[in-house]
Amino acid sequence: MMKGNRQTNSKGQLKHFLSIDGLKRDLLVEILDNAQSFTSLATQGRSVKKVPLLRGKTITNLFFENSTRTRTTFELAAKRLSADVLNLNISTSATSKGESLLDTLHNLEAMYCDMFVVRHASSGAAHFIAKHCAPHISVINAGDGSHSHPTQAMLDMLTIRQHKGDFTPLRVAIVGDILHSRVARSQILALNTLGVSEVRVIGPRTLLPYDARSLGVHVYHDLIAGISDVDVIIMLRLQKERMSGALLPSEAEYFNLYGLTEEKLQHAKDDVIVMHPGPINRGVEMDSAVADGEHSVILEQVSNGIAVRMAIMSMCLGAQQDIDLEVSA
Amino acid sequence: MTVTSISIVNGRLIDPANNIDEVTDIHISQGEILAIGEKPSGFEAAQIIDASDKVVCPGLIDLSARLREPGLEYKATIGSETRAAAKAGITTLICPPDTDPVIDSPAVMELIRRKAKQSGYARVLCTAAISKKLEGKELSEMAELAEAGCVGVSNAYKPLGNTLIERRALEYASTFGIKVFLKAEDRHLRNDGCIHEGIIASRLGLPGFPEAAETVAVARDITLAESTGASLHFQRLSTAKSVNKINRARHDGIALSMDVAAHQLHLTEMDTDGFNTACHVDPPLRTLRDREALRQAVAKGDIQAICSDHQPHEPDAKEHPFPDSEPGISALETLLPLTLKLVQEKVMSLPDALHRLTAGPAEIAGLPYGRLNAGSSADICIFDPQAHWILNEDNLLSQGKNTPFINWEFTGQVTHTLFEGRITYSLDNES
């Protein structure tokens, strides 16, 4: 449990969104419900595809690690809520000149804004920023080191719920480089908090964390055994550095052992859904037949990503208003 | 006015080096201990310290305290830290060689000695660099450094280039009977880890390094010590397995000693939860099992010395996400309190605990201090074993406030410290 860094205010409302760790099931369900109601915005036939919920708010994307995909979805989510968006790619400027993270933060606070969306290479960076930024600012973690990527986990949960409904009977398998994956850590926490029947991790020992069972999962090294009878398979992206880091011999061997093909999918349940946080390495994590096949829900994950981020941003900044009201009363 | 004749009366004198544990008096004159027990005829103390209900023991010896001078004065200075040491009852400090410039020449040693003497609070000795500039490639002028008075040679916490260089360094040192102080670590297994590779690392997604990073190096260093005949001291052990290996080797007759940092006897990896940078230390805090094994080894005397591993930092050093923060605790002022806590938790007796802070380190470093014989330097620590106090930033004297023990409650507080017969600290006089 994260000590000393409260993500929720005294009323249990979301103020920061840093990690699934420590959040109650009811709050996760509330996020999913709100996100679901935002998904309809795209299909309503509006001429103005925005809602004015966060009009006048400024959201700053603080990306210390490059990522066009994630940054774009956060930007879109913020704009659809009518917020103003500031994009700061710090990887190329200040900190490479040696400015400390704290200094960067204080400089940014001088330009009044309401929310930081942070991506950083060091685990714990989002917590650090939330701890040190001005009290009115909300912080959303867009990925810190190998620690946490909670918005990704929530959009994955939403996608699962849309297809499967009740979480309780589900068996979910996560395949690949769990050791370095902030996505996997957040997914495991979310799945367990939402009460699934079983979470499995599947991969070679070099890609699994120390005592993975302590994370609340069953460990498999054999893909077929691991995906037998599962309802959901989440494939993680394999980074090229793993080969040069002596963690894996080659992409070919990885695909042979852990890559998904239609044939291997037969071992899972008939209505299994296949997920991937993207971008997919075709021929490494799965072949094109699976990526484009009937079990794949990968594209839905992408659109759910915007709705989930809209929900989380509104909830955090809504709670902010509440605090201001209390103060002025 | 410096008082040169002092009597400390009615205190419980504990001197583990000489096996003394009794209520008695001690008399000091001209910077030395004159007598224990009855005062010598003709001796009149200009000052009498009443140590009723207090413990009187040799001034503590700290095998590793970084004073940051020369080179890192923004973190701390010899003046500020020796003053803190005096408050902590520590009268002899051994400073590792990773200053800037590195302690690889007698000139730097002399600079440090002079600064310490100017402040006058404590004796500062050093372990000198085993390799030039601590780069781990070329040997330093060990013989000259030993002549200039270093306690031994060390590579601080920087790895030696490879096993061949290590072998040669140990051989060279052993030629002159110079003790080698090593931190056992395999830098490849260490990789970019900043925390113990355990359940906290797994959960927080922090790069961890395994206990093997230490035990592999311990095995290697033991073997090299055996084949070169070097006298080897293992600094700051953190794993149960290391202690076992070293014990077995000593049983086989290899000359080895070990120390442990006081915080390793109380904290574990669980204390780093929540990305707590105050607990970011090197070697890292490990498991409960390791902590228990280290405690047992200290209790039995297999580990003969507890040191502070004092590493004061400026506030900014810790104000970073965990992997980017600097490791180290400002630890002088918790050396005695944490050791006394072991006594309170019934891990060991008070005389044994004090041995690990006095006679134990003295023996490892080959020093004539840490004992209360007639004729010894009058380095004395007097503490009230019943006094309750809470550590906070205001009563922390060190320039570095980086410690996870803020707001910890301790029992046992230093009331007086004497160094070379002068009172360098008195609780009553603290402003």
Place this chain on the structure above:
Amino acid sequence: MKPTEFMQEQAIVDLIDGMATELKTRLQQSQITDPVMIGIHTGGVWVAKQLHHNLQIAEELGTLNISFYRDDFSRIGLNPQVEPSNIPFQVENRHIILVDDVLQTGRTIRAAMNEIFDFGRPASIILATLIEKDGRELPIVADVVGMKPTLKEGDYISLTGPSPLTLVIGKPS
């Protein structure tokens, strides 16, 4: 104090029929021949269903969930249990009958109008409400009102349903 029943279903149905008649007159006077209708969740939709049937409007009934347009969403929350908005016709240049159950402060209607304008630019909006209550905080006026009851100060009134439709009054807790 438990809320007390104020009016039962049959009386409410009669009230809504009365509104329908008044609406027909207004539409005739304004020469509006093919209006569309939008009900505001949740109570306004129940009222609108009956009116929609009564007026025999060709296009399907539109429904609005104004949660995303409220000026106080932080206190109330996003209310995700309510159905999302559904406007199955073009808003552009149409005459819209906007229907709600209770008009008090006027904020709900302001939010509803803001939302409608994000779908397009209507030709006109006629506001029909089942109950009108004192306490306007914005310059909003209803064109067609079912009833303006006299209530004790501080009492609230609300429509429960969908079946049976009941009006209840009570004191806030």
